[in-house]
Amino acid sequence: MSLLHDALVYLLDEAETQDDxxxxxxxxxxxxxxMETSSQLALLHELLCIRLPNPETPTRIRDALDTIVQMExxxxxxxxxxxxxxxxxxxxxxxxxVRIGIWKGDITTLTDVxxxxxxxxxxxxxxxxxxxxxxxxxxxxxxxxxxxxxxxxIMQARDKMVLPGxxxxxxxxxxxxxxxxxxxxxxxxxxxxxTSEQKEQLRQCYQAILKAMxxxxxxxxxxxxxxxxxxxxxxxAFPAQEAAEIAVGEVLAWCRRDGGTxxxxxxxxxxxxxxxQIYRELLASPGPGYSLLSNSSAPAEMECESISLARDWLHxxxxxxxxxGAGLSAAIGLDYTSTxxxxxxxxxxxxxxxxxxxxxxxxxxxxxxxDRWGYFFTHLNMVQTWPKSPLYSDLISxxxxxxxxxxxxxxxxxxxxxxxGWSADKLSTPQGSYAVLQCVxxxxxxxVVHSAKLVAEAxxxxxxxxxxxADPNTVPTCRYCGGRMSICVRGGSWFxxxxxxxxxxxxxxxxxxxxxxxxxxxxxELGVGMNTPGVLRWPNEDALTSDGEVRLIRVGLGxxxxxxxxxxxxxxxxxxxxxxxxxxxxxxKR
Numbered sequence: 001m002s003l004l005h006d007a008l009v010y011l012l013d014e015a016e017t018q019d020d021x022x023x024x025x026x027x028x029x030x031x032x033x034x035m036e037t038s039s040q041l042a043l044l045h046e047l048l049c050i051r052l053p054n055p056e057t058p059t060r061i062r063d064a065l066d067t068i069v070q071m072e073x074x075x076x077x078x079x080x081x082x083x084x085x086x087x088x089x090x091x092x093x094x095x096x097x098v099r100i101g102i103w104k105g106d107i108t109t110l111t112d113v114x115x116x117x118x119x120x121x122x123x124x125x126x127x128x129x130x131x132x133x134x135x136x137x138x139x140x141x142x143x144x145x146x147x148x149x150x151x152x153x154i155m156q157a158r159d160k161m162v163l164p165g166x167x168x169x170x171x172x173x174x175x176x177x178x179x180x181x182x183x184x185x186x187x188x189x190x191x192x193x194x195t196s197e198q199k200e201q202l203r204q205c206y207q208a209i210l211k212a213m214x215x216x217x218x219x220x221x222x223x224x225x226x227x228x229x230x231x232x233x234x235x236x237a238f239p240a241q242e243a244a245e246i247a248v249g250e251v252l253a254w255c256r257r258d259g260g261t262x263x264x265x266x267x268x269x270x271x272x273x274x275x276x277q278i279y280r281e282l283l284a285s286p287g288p289g290y291s292l293l294s295n296s297s298a299p300a301e302m303e304c305e306s307i308s309l310a311r312d313w314l315h316x317x318x319x320x321x322x323x324x325g326a327g328l329s330a331a332i333g334l335d336y337t338s339t340x341x342x343x344x345x346x347x348x349x350x351x352x353x354x355x356x357x358x359x360x361x362x363x364x365x366x367x368x369x370x371d372r373w374g375y376f377f378t379h380l381n382m383v384q385t386w387p388k389s390p391l392y393s394d395l396i397s398x399x400x401x402x403x404x405x406x407x408x409x410x411x412x413x414x415x416x417x418x419x420x421g422w423s424a425d426k427l428s429t430p431q432g433s434y435a436v437l438q439c440v441x442x443x444x445x446x447x448v449v450h451s452a453k454l455v456a457e458a459x460x461x462x463x464x465x466x467x468x469x470a471d472p473n474t475v476p477t478c479r480y481c482g483g484r485m486s487i488c489v490r491g492g493s494w495f496x497x498x499x500x501x502x503x504x505x506x507x508x509x510x511x512x513x514x515x516x517x518x519x520x521x522x523x524x525e526l527g528v529g530m531n532t533p534g535v536l537r538w539p540n541e542d543a544l545t546s547d548g549e550v551r552l553i554r555v556g557l558g559x560x561x562x563x564x565x566x567x568x569x570x571x572x573x574x575x576x577x578x579x580x581x582x583x584x585x586x587x588x589k590r
Contacts, residue, residue: 002565002566003064003067003068004037004040004041004044004064004068004565005032005033005040006060006061006064007044007061007064007065007068008028008029008032008040008043008044008047009029009032010058010061011044011047011048011051011061012028012029012047013029014051015047015050015051028043036562036564037562037563037564037565038530038559038560038561038562039559041068041072041559041562042559044068045130045141046130048065048140048141048145049126049127049128049129049130049137049140049141050128050130051145051148053125053145053148053149053151053152054152057145062145065144065145066144066146066174069142069144069174070174072142072577073142073174073176073305074304074305074306075304075305075306075561075562075574075575075576075577076109076304076577076578077109077302077303077304077307077576077577077578077579077582077583078109078110078111078176078302078303078304079103079105079109079110079111079300079301079302080111080112080300080301080302080303081103081110081111081112081113081225081227081265081267082112082221082223082225082265082301083300083301084101084103084267084300085101085293085300086099086100086101086265086293087100087101087102087280087283087292087293088100088283088286088290088291088292088293089290089291089293090255090256090289090290091289091290091291097264098255098261098263098264098265098266099264099265099266100251100252100255100265100266100267100268100283100286100290101265101266101267101268102267102268102270102276102279102280102283103227103267103268103269103270103300104269104270104271104272104273104275104276105269105271106138106271107135107138107139107227107229107269108138108139108141108142108143108175108176108177109176109578110176110177110227110267110269111176111177111303112176112223112225113176113177113178113225113226113227113267114177114178114179114213114216114217114219114223114224114225114226115169115172115177115178115179115180115181115212115213115216115225115226115227116139116172116175116177116179116180116181116226116227116229116269117180117181117182117183117209117226117227117228117229117231118135118136118139118180118181118182118183118229119134119135119136119183119184119185119229119230119231119232119234119236120136120162120168120182120183120184121136121184122161122162122163122184123155123161123162124151124154124155124162124168124182124184125148125151125152125155126139126140126147126148126151127140132235134234134235135229135234139175139180142174142175143172143173143174143175143180144173144174146171146173146174147170147171147173147180150170150171150173151168151170151182154168154170162182162183162184163184164184164185164186164201164204164205165183165184165200165201165203165204165205165207165208166183166184166208167181167182167183167205167208167209167211167212168181168182168183169181169182169212169215169216170182177227179216181209181212181213181226183205183208183209183231184205185201185202185205185231185232185236185238186198186201186202186232186236186238187232187236187237188232188236188237188238189237190237191237192237193239194238194239194242198238199242199246202231202232202238202243202246202247203246203249203250205231205232206228206231206246206247206250206251206254207250207254209226209228210226210250210251210254210261210263213226213262213263214261214262214263218262218264222264223264223265224262224263224264224265225263225264225265225266225267226263226265226266226267227267227269228247228251228266228267228268228269229269230243230244230247230269230270230271230275231243231247233275234271240274240275240278241278244268244275244278244279244282245282247268248268248279248282248283251266251268252286252287252290256289268283273340302578302582302583302586304576304578304583304586306574306575306576307576307583307586307587309574310553310574310576310587311586311587311589313522313551313553313574314522314524314553314587314588315402315590316520317402317404317520317521317522317551318404318405318514318517318519318520318521319404319405319406319510319514319519319520319521319522320399320402320404320405320406320407320521320522320523320524321406321407321408321409321510321511321521321522321523321524321540322395322399322406322407322408322409322410322524322526323409323410323523323524323525323526323528323536323540324408324409324410324411324412324417324525324526324527324528325410325411325412325525325526325527325528325529325536325556326411326412326527326529326531327526327527327528327529327555327556327557327560327580328391328410328412328526328527328580329412329414329416329527330527330580331391331527331579331580331581332386332389332391332392332416332581334383334386334414334416336356336357336358337356337357337358338356338357339355339356341356341357342354342355342356342357342359345378345382346375346378346379346467347467348374348378348463348465348466348467348468349375349378349467357379360375360379361491362491369472369475369484370468370469370470370472370475371468371469373458373469373474373475373476374462374463374466374467374468374469375467376486376487377454377455377458377459377462377469378462378467379434380434380451380455380487381455381456381458381459383414383415383434384415384434384452384455386414386416386419388419388420389416389420391580391581391584392416392417392419392420392421392422393420393421394584394585394588395584395588396417396420396421396422398588399422405510405513405514405517405519406426407426407427407428407506407507407510408422408426408427408428409427409428409429409430409507409536410427410428410429410431410536411429411430411431411528411532411535411536412429412431413429413431413432413433413434413487413489414434415433415434415435424503425506426506426510427503427506428500428503428504428506428507429500429503430490430500430503430504430535430536431489431490431532431535432487432488432489432490432495432497432499432500433488433489433499433500434451434487434488434489435450435451435452436448436449436450436451436487436488436499437449437450437451437454437476437485437486437487437488438485438486438487438488438494438495438496438499439478439480439481439483439484439485439496440483440484440485440486440494441478441481441483441484441494442494442496443478443480443481443483444480445496445498446498447478447479447480447481447496448488448496448498448499449476449479449485451487454474454476457474458474461474490532490535511543514548515546515547515548518548518549519548519549520549520551521543521548521549521550521551522550522551522552522553523540523543523550523551523552523553524553524555524587525537525540525552525553525554525555525556526555526556526580526584527555527556527557527580528540528554528556528560529556529560530560540552541563541564541567541573544567544572544573550572551572551573551574552567552572552573552574553573553574553575553576553587554573554574554575554576555575555576555578555580555583555584555587556575556576556577556580557577557578557579558577561575561576561577561578562575562577563575
């Protein structure tokens, strides 16, 4: 029985005996052996989220949980806090030269940092709601169950709730950070304005954090650094602009205080582009005693334990199969889950209730064909004119120079591999392509047409406000039956696979050639999620069970980056949990 399976069985049995609303976990036990590792890990984190710190966990289960958490950590792309370029520096005196910077990312991935901050609740035991994506949940997830147990011991000893503006320091446990400073910020109703009392509570939070930092030890490198999250923003609804003004104001005032500070580095950690811009504007004029630094755009350094192994496999390969999903396109901005991209590019279609490109999939209640094709032609034009990407060009250049037998198989219909210089002779697109339109009725196998000319001709007929196709004569129809046309992308039984069979044949020939030649094959899987696992994900895993020397490198974000634990233990697969745009340069460099 694997460590993960053993831990899950124990936690499921425990959950069944609790007098709460979580009895629905009982049915999972009989299905554990059929669940993917990623699903098992997701279930594990859900069980740990709802689990009380008592009773004490048996040693064998605690050891298993520690091993699993450390395994997950070894796959995460971490950012060295020491490499984050500061925006401003306090030059008050020679003994107090504080560096202040801004960084956009997951605070739990910061390493080489003295402490990170957590927006906790008054019980300080973490969030017990698995569906919440609050920072409290995320920090406890990646710290492991030891953090909740330490918090419980602290709360039992103090015998009272944590008040707004108080700070409690714990160890970092499995986190890369040495410590966590927990504070309870004010909680607002969505849309409400903060009161004077709530503003003062938020000020006290930052004062308490900085005071707690003064009592922590300086590192061997002489640094004492803290990453500050946006306390009370997000779920607690404190307006981002006002919260940032308070945070920056308190930090600058603290650093300027008489006697200086022992803190050497302060990082404002943000999670959205809007927050990033707010902090940049606030720190652009920090006031007297501070110097603006010119190197604030330098990229931070990354590290990941599994990258080294993955790089060794990739550079020693005789054959490389790149298996690319939506995550690769998202890494260069063509993100189908992005609300900001949709607002910017498709304002005329927000009235239908759409928020992302994914939300349009399967929609068929258009008022007319002119409205439907107004959307399709807007979408196709965006994809066809998407700028070339250094990420794609670096990957393609590496494949050309590797000396390996290479092939690309992608579920992306966007054509970005071709647009960035990859040969169609080494490409398979089993999910279809935006370059092709098809007859919805599939009246004939060849009832398809290339879309590029039609897209270009339609642009002058798109209303600039509604984005509706003004001329009904530009609506595509099947040249054989006169029926409706659609983009030729897998989405139902109407999908015409005929234009893509040749490409799939090339993939099968590549795999057969690799196997017959006894070549060392590495499958580099990039951003492949669980929407259609039977297209790329499962065939990639099946290849590891066949004869021959095959290795799988899976790169993605979150649970979808996980590889089957048994395949990893056998040395056949590894994974990297991180932004593809940040991971690939590390993998490709020689």
